[in-house]
Amino acid sequence: MASAQTTEVFNCTPAEFFKLVSDYEKYSQFLPEVKSVKITKKDTTSKEMEYQVSLIKTFKYRLKVTEKENESVNFEFIDGEVFKSMKGSWTIKAKGTSQCEVDYKVEAGFGLLVPGPMAKTLVSVNLPLMMANFKKRVKEVYGK
Secondary structure (H helix, E strand, O other): OEEEEEEEEEOOOHHHHHHHHOOHHHHHHOOOOEEEEEEEEEOOOEEEEEEEEEEOEEEEEEEEEEEEOOOEEEEEEEEEOOEEEEEEEEEEEEEOOOEEEEEEEEEEEEOOOOOHHHHHHHHHOHHHHHHHHHHHHHHHHHOO
16 A cells, blocks of 8 residues: 655635635646546535546546545545555644645555556655645635
8 A cells, every 4th residue: 555645834724725625626727637526426424526537547536525624625435447445634724824734645555557666656756746736726716
């Protein structure tokens, strides 16, 4: 199982960051590897969605997401290509009055066709770019 974790400070409130991170269907507008996200099922506490992602090749997978408004987003693999398992979270905390600290964690297991070192690379290499793209998105949407 490959894993990655980072903590970043964003120039927005927890409510503002939560609004961005939980607007899954707009990910393709600012995360280049995400080609599309479609919410396929929704209830009051969770959503199921299908991602189409392009990393080396294009593939699809489905996640179940559980949200705690302005505090966290937890995700768990349902099924799909390439991955055998995946789970992770975004945890959002206030930092002063105009910033938030975000802790992102992900663990992923891959099928037999993905060797261990490549799995680690797939999980960790994209992380700094993803965070930089979220910071750009905060600036675009909130001007901060």
